[in-house]
Amino acid sequence: MRVSATGSPCDAAGAETTGRHRAPRLPFPPQSTGPQAPSAVSPASPQGPFVEGHAMSRYTPAEIEARWQHAWTEADLFRAERDESRSKYYVLEMFPYPSGRIHIGHVRNYTMGDVVARYKRATGFNVLHPMGFDAFGMPAENAAMASGGHPKTWTYDNIDTMVEQMKPLGLSIDWSRMFATCDPEYYGQQQALFLDFLEKGLVYRKNAVVNWDPVDMTVLANEQVEDGRGWRSGALVERRELTQWFFKISDYSEELLDALDGLDDWPAKVKTMQANWIGRSRGLQFAFSTVDAPDGFDRIEVYTTRPDTLLGASFVGISPDHPLAKQLERDREDVAAFCTEARRGGTTEEALEKAEKLGFDTGLTVRHPFDTSWELPVYIANFILMDYGTGAIFGCPGHDQRDHDFCRKYGLPIVETFVPLEGEIDIQAAPFVPAKSEKVRYTRLIAGEEVQTGDEAVEAAVDLCEQNGVGQGVTKFRLRDWGLSRQRYWGCPIPVVHCPDCGVVPEKKENLPVRLPDDVSFDVPGNPLDRHPTWRDVPCPACGTAAKRETDTMDTFVDSSWYFARFTAPRATTPTVAEDVDYWMNVDQYIGGIEHAILHLLYSRFFARAMHICGHLPEKSKEPFNALFTQGMVTHAIYKTEKDGRPVYHYPEEVTLKDGKGFLVDGTEVEIVPSAKMSKSKNNVVDPVAIISQYGADTARWFVLSDSPPERDVEWTASGAEAANKHLGRVFRIASEIAESSDAPGEGDTDLLREMHKTIDEVTKGVESFGFNAAIARLYAFTNTLQRTKAGAAARREAALALAQLMSPMTPHLSEEVWKLLGGEGFVTSAPWPQADPAMLIDDTVTLPVQVNGKRRAEIEVPKDMPKDEIEKIALSQHTVQRALDGATPKKVIVVPGRIVNVVV
RNA sequence: GCCCGAGUGGCGGAAUGGUAGACGCAGGGGAUUCAAAAUCCCCCGCAGCAAUGCGUGUGGGUUCGAAUCCCACCUCGGGCACCA
Numbered sequence: 001m002r003v004s005a006t007g008s009p010c011d012a013a014g015a016e017t018t019g020r021h022r023a024p025r026l027p028f029p030p031q032s033t034g035p036q037a038p039s040a041v042s043p044a045s046p047q048g049p050f051v052e053g054h055a056m057s058r059y060t061p062a063e064i065e066a067r068w069q070h071a072w073t074e075a076d077l078f079r080a081e082r083d084e085s086r087s088k089y090y091v092l093e094m095f096p097y098p099s100g101r102i103h104i105g106h107v108r109n110y111t112m113g114d115v116v117a118r119y120k121r122a123t124g125f126n127v128l129h130p131m132g133f134d135a136f137g138m139p140a141e142n143a144a145m146a147s148g149g150h151p152k153t154w155t156y157d158n159i160d161t162m163v164e165q166m167k168p169l170g171l172s173i174d175w176s177r178m179f180a181t182c183d184p185e186y187y188g189q190q191q192a193l194f195l196d197f198l199e200k201g202l203v204y205r206k207n208a209v210v211n212w213d214p215v216d217m218t219v220l221a222n223e224q225v226e227d228g229r230g231w232r233s234g235a236l237v238e239r240r241e242l243t244q245w246f247f248k249i250s251d252y253s254e255e256l257l258d259a260l261d262g263l264d265d266w267p268a269k270v271k272t273m274q275a276n277w278i279g280r281s282r283g284l285q286f287a288f289s290t291v292d293a294p295d296g297f298d299r300i301e302v303y304t305t306r307p308d309t310l311l312g313a314s315f316v317g318i319s320p321d322h323p324l325a326k327q328l329e330r331d332r333e334d335v336a337a338f339c340t341e342a343r344r345g346g347t348t349e350e351a352l353e354k355a356e357k358l359g360f361d362t363g364l365t366v367r368h369p370f371d372t373s374w375e376l377p378v379y380i381a382n383f384i385l386m387d388y389g390t391g392a393i394f395g396c397p398g399h400d401q402r403d404h405d406f407c408r409k410y411g412l413p414i415v416e417t418f419v420p421l422e423g424e425i426d427i428q429a430a431p432f433v434p435a436k437s438e439k440v441r442y443t444r445l446i447a448g449e450e451v452q453t454g455d456e457a458v459e460a461a462v463d464l465c466e467q468n469g470v471g472q473g474v475t476k477f478r479l480r481d482w483g484l485s486r487q488r489y490w491g492c493p494i495p496v497v498h499c500p501d502c503g504v505v506p507e508k509k510e511n512l513p514v515r516l517p518d519d520v521s522f523d524v525p526g527n528p529l530d531r532h533p534t535w536r537d538v539p540c541p542a543c544g545t546a547a548k549r550e551t552d553t554m555d556t557f558v559d560s561s562w563y564f565a566r567f568t569a570p571r572a573t574t575p576t577v578a579e580d581v582d583y584w585m586n587v588d589q590y591i592g593g594i595e596h597a598i599l600h601l602l603y604s605r606f607f608a609r610a611m612h613i614c615g616h617l618p619e620k621s622k623e624p625f626n627a628l629f630t631q632g633m634v635t636h637a638i639y640k641t642e643k644d645g646r647p648v649y650h651y652p653e654e655v656t657l658k659d660g661k662g663f664l665v666d667g668t669e670v671e672i673v674p675s676a677k678m679s680k681s682k683n684n685v686v687d688p689v690a691i692i693s694q695y696g697a698d699t700a701r702w703f704v705l706s707d708s709p710p711e712r713d714v715e716w717t718a719s720g721a722e723a724a725n726k727h728l729g730r731v732f733r734i735a736s737e738i739a740e741s742s743d744a745p746g747e748g749d750t751d752l753l754r755e756m757h758k759t760i761d762e763v764t765k766g767v768e769s770f771g772f773n774a775a776i777a778r779l780y781a782f783t784n785t786l787q788r789t790k791a792g793a794a795a796r797r798e799a800a801l802a803l804a805q806l807m808s809p810m811t812p813h814l815s816e817e818v819w820k821l822l823g824g825e826g827f828v829t830s831a832p833w834p835q836a837d838p839a840m841l842i843d844d845t846v847t848l849p850v851q852v853n854g855k856r857r858a859e860i861e862v863p864k865d866m867p868k869d870e871i872e873k874i875a876l877s878q879h880t881v882q883r884a885l886d887g888a889t890p891k892k893v894i895v896v897p898g899r900i901v902n903v904v905v
Numbered sequence: 906g907c908c909c910g911a912g913u914g915g916c917g918g919a920a921u922g923g924u925a926g927a928c929g930c931a932g933g934g935g936a937u938u939c940a941a942a943a944u945c946c947c948c949c950g951c952a953g954c955a956a957u958g959c960g961u962g963u964g965g966g967u968u969c970g971a972a973u974c975c976c977a978c979c980u981c982g983g984g985c986a987c988c989a
Contacts, residue, residue: 137989272909279908350906353985556989594982
């Protein structure tokens, strides 16, 4: 039994330890009737008259859904227990941030995961499908600042609300495993991991730049910097250095890059993005010797990926944070003024790239390594980051846009070192920047052939430089170490103490968790932990001297980098338990937004390796996610009018649509902006709770899966939801009719069953490949067939049972109801997935289109194994083909068996 | 600015080298009904009476054949290391 002093979300989520779940709270009154109890809505009621029977068998999702959810909970169907005798399947959706209300995007994300979970359960796997909350982070502090509450109260209240909103969806989640990352039981284990990493040398401290608001005297997140100014104070933001904690992810650059090749079930685009992010480059590191520079600066180390363009160098640039710049800054006011100016603005790469490129001529020069009489000026430039390479570059304006702009601006010479094999270029007008794999002609050649590719020339230049002692070929990575320090309250405290005698001392593991203090206030900007004496001032764990706790907390990416492992043993008193991670890991299917393609997934891959080194994960879990699926967003039109030149946004329910135009109640026409990202400020957020109470969870689930391919954004439309609801009603009606019909024989039983097997085949393939929209289209078509068929009752019943099963991952409540109506055994949720009979999938004849020069002119139906020459004869004999030929003799006839015939003239 | 995607009827989309528009929405017509709701049936890319022609963001290319592959461009979306 967990003891929580904080009102853990798990208590609110019905995670009782007795094995019984509380009945879910629903927007409609739950029924106490179990599935076995006679239902009040049974169409097979003895009264029997058709009219009354139909009236009573109307599709009533509110009643059906509450009843089945209750039944599943009673039967405890979704609890995951380790069972070595069965194959496991771990499906996980990226856990939500507790923003306050669930979003239709969440519904889509969790429904997809639920389809996979329910399908895998039906195919015999022991499924783990958990849910939790990514609960630390800035919004809770912002809310506290805005309305005076406490981040903890705000967060746990939100979690309660969201769980209450999620439960009516009927997700097959093991709620007993739920946790929030702000539970001390969770973050305490995270602190244990931190200490283990520290011991293994995976954590260290160094200086790094942050966004500093000089008015509020506080560190700002990137999103709190708008156009280079602090969001609250409006002050110009500065880049300031602080000592911060880092994870040594860069030690794993090469491994994280190379291991991408093994991730066969990850989207190629995600792997490409990660590969580019890690950014392996081959280049030359060398030094320019300086002329008349201050003492100790007789060399400037430079790294370049284009040593082949060394003879096109025009200047040397150094970062404003380069030691030489800092040295010059001390003595020279003009340098200090420039550096201060250059440190203005945010820290993002985007801000740096978009900012005006500024340089300052230091007056110093360096000698060119290949011609010591050639001197290059040294500039301090605002676009050079100390974190990259050596913090110094040489500029080659002939083959780099940024350097070209810079040289034009400061009147520096521009020369080319290579030219295209064909055609003219004007190097003064624009730089020549071909792909490195392209062959070019070198005019100022360092090494290699006159005509060679950039890649070849780089290698040749590196070799030559190495031979002449000019520098060394090095492989570098773009990936920087992961800075995890945050100067904020609502995060996991970093469990170390700063002692005046011992330095940095790790907290003892038996003292974990280092809990966040509750008595804090947010009326002053900055980190309340910094000004909390009783929490901050502690004796050193090593020597007992008066010392201070680290007041930085951890980046929330740390929280989300191992939660998937914690779900395998969520209440353990160690971060993980060997038997549980051995059995449940890896995540077989991970599902989430493409916006997490790089950071979250890369950090998790690093964390898995680090946890493995510390013995918390097995070798096989170094890559923790076997398969990844990235789903699109749910969008909705924005309805906009203008008042006094300002946009006014209207809620969808205020707008009446007519002929593609929207109108307010008073008749004003509104502007419709289609497919916009849902955003509270634009009033276009669709509330799933309203949809569920209007149409039921199955309708919401069916709709978010239909129409759009899951990886693409989907537009929420009210008519779409209505259509989904109508369809489910139709399925229910058809099933009711079949349940009532007498056992009379009919016609076309085989045709119906053939269709059934094809549907089983296609829906199964669709579900397995995330082709949910295509699977649903097939189910629509099969429903049409079932409605129109004249087949006998037994065949129709068999087909309807299959339909219920095939729909059950998407619409589990309706499927249970139909299953029971037709006399299916037990829960459809627990029934084994239907198998398609291969013999029923093959047709005897095929329809072939006949083209003449690629244009379709006829269609022929032939036996499926007819020889090519016979097909050719039939095709040519078609009168439309003859007419298209117009007397010409075919040059060639292409017959692709089972596909097409193309006559070429 | 850099990296990664996506663009197909009025709308969401299907087809990943082989009949473009499956399935659904909206729209039109009809049946049922005293009437309506609900339900059922039919039509539905554009132009044309038709034959036929045109048509998958734009412009080129490869191929017997391209929405699909290649090149260039345009537009929209995601990420850019302190939003999660």
